[in-house]
Each structure stands twice: as structure tokens, then as C-alpha cells.
Amino acid sequence: MLMNMKELLDVAYRNKFAVGSFNVANSEFVRVVIESAEEKQAPAIIQIHPNELELVGDDFLAYVRESCKNTKVPLAIHLDHGASVKDVMRAIRNGYTSVMIDASHASFADNIAITKEVVNIAHAVNVSVEAELGTIGSNEGSSEGGADKILYTNADDAQTFVEETGIDTLAVAIGTSHGQYKHAGKPELKLDLLAEIHQKVGIPLVLHGGSDNKDEEIAQTYLHGIAKINLSTDMKNAFFKAVRQFLLENEGAYEPDVIMPSARKAAKEVVKHKMDLFQSTNKA
Ligand code: 13P
Ligand code: ZN
Numbered sequence: 001m002l003m004n005m006k007e008l009l010d011v012a013y014r015n016k017f018a019v020g021s022f023n024v025a026n027s028e029f030v031r032v033v034i035e036s037a038e039e040k041q042a043p044a045i046i047q048i049h050p051n052e053l054e055l056v057g058d059d060f061l062a063y064v065r066e067s068c069k070n071t072k073v074p075l076a077i078h079l080d081h082g083a084s085v086k087d088v089m090r091a092i093r094n095g096y097t098s099v100m101i102d103a104s105h106a107s108f109a110d111n112i113a114i115t116k117e118v119v120n121i122a123h124a125v126n127v128s129v130e131a132e133l134g135t136i137g138s139n140e141g142s143s144e145g146g147a148d149k150i151l152y153t154n155a156d157d158a159q160t161f162v163e164e165t166g167i168d169t170l171a172v173a174i175g176t177s178h179g180q181y182k183h184a185g186k187p188e189l190k191l192d193l194l195a196e197i198h199q200k201v202g203i204p205l206v207l208h209g210g211s212d213n214k215d216e217e218i219a220q221t222y223l224h225g226i227a228k229i230n231l232s233t234d235m236k237n238a239f240f241k242a243v244r245q246f247l248l249e250n251e252g253a254y255e256p257d258v259i260m261p262s263a264r265k266a267a268k269e270v271v272k273h274k275m276d277l278f279q280s281t282n283k284a
């Protein structure tokens, strides 16, 4: 079933678990997320980044919406890292039930102003809004980008930001980066900072850069207000590793229905593990 993301996150927040939000860039990944959600009886969010939207095109949303409506588990469709009011309007026109406006690189005042504008537009049509304060790091190869240097979210600023903008959920920077940690290794997440933000802000929080972290640290985040964890790299890596392996072992293969099943299975294993890790299993 297709839902507003706020309803999903409020349940997760109250019950101290996190809903996985998975980046899809083709129909295979939509199947991966929905089948995993059904098998795990877990709520889930399907998110599409503007770069991914470039690849699939707006019409793809009709397929995603129908797929979500035809399942019993709660699902939301979310715009990941919308960069402008234009991105947000486009998403709303195409039937997303939730949008992110990421003006985290702008000044604090500008971030508030643009986020407020998005909240006014989106809430008028029952679409929920995520915004970001501080910056998530970036690693090579990740489509979602990010900053070279992580600027940790300030808890007092977060409180002001949430009060001023009326957002439904806030993405915080506590040490994660998009993609895999190639050089420096897995980061230590600032869980004390997260606890402080949680205490001051009082709305569901979002963790970006969910891949390639320590499981035991991720398991702490939803005890401190994280209700949505963005996951892209770990799932896509598993998928394309399986594709690569299959093509190496079967040089003449060219039929998608022959090549894709092993990749779908590998990606589903990752997604289902994350649903267990985020404690969203059996919460549908
Ligand atoms: P990862 O690629 O680290 O999973 O991060 C995904 C993300 O935050 C998308 O917005
Ligand atoms: Zn992100």
C-alpha cells in the first residue's frame, strides 16, 4: 500500500526502529525492495535521486506507484536529495508521496527559507518533507554526492531549523558518508551528538550514507531518534557483483531473464538483512 512517509516514520519513531529507504534506478531494484518488504513484512521507502530519475524518466513513476499500490506492506515513494523547488514540483506532479529538499550547502538562513517554501507547497497536497542540516560526506562513485568534509549537525541549530520550517523529518550529519569508505575505513558515528539532537528536536530523524557502517553502531541510531535509514551502495554493489560474476561465468549470456535472477537474489539478501538490522522486520 502506498502511504505518506510521515505516517510511516511516526510509527517507527515511536517504536524505536528505522524504515529502510532504498535508492532504485530501474525496475529490478523496485522488485528487490518490494519483494524483500513482503517477505520480511517490513515497511519500506522507495527513493529516487534526481540522477536516477534522469536515467528512468518521469513515466517510470507510474510503474512504481502501481507496484506499491498492489502490495499489502506500507510503502512510500520519496524524492532523494531534491536540489531545488523545481525538483520538488516535478516529483509532486509525478506522484511521489514524500520529498527531500537538500539545501544543506546553502547558508543557514537560505536553507530555512527554501525548506519553508517546499513545506508550504508539499504539505498543501499531503506530501511529507525531509530537509538536511549539516553535510553528509561523499565517497568515490556514489551518485548521491555529498561534501568532501563532513559538517556535523549542531543540535541547537537543528531545533531552530525544525521549529522554523515545520518539516516532517530531518537528515542529520553524524559522521556517515554516501558510498563505501575506501580510504579511511568505517567511521565512528557521533551517537552522543545524535542523542542531543534527538532530545532537542523531537521529530523523526534520517540517517544518510547507511551503507558500509558498523552494524552495532547502526543498531544504536534508531534508539536515538533515527526513523529512516538511506541505503543505496550496499544493495547496488551486491546486485552488480552478481551480474559481473554471472557474465564472467556465462560469456554468451544476453537475456535479462537469464542474467537478472541471481543479481536480484543477491540484492534481496542485503535488503532483507538491513530490514532485520533496522528492526523493521514484522512491523508492516
Ligand atoms: P549509501 O550509498 O551509503 O547507502 O547512502 C545512501 C544515501 O544516503 C542516499 O541518499
Ligand atoms: Zn543521501
Ligand code: NA
Residues within 6 Å of the ligand: 176, 177, 178, 179, 180, 181, 208, 209, 210, 211, 212, 213, 233
Ligand atoms: Na555509506
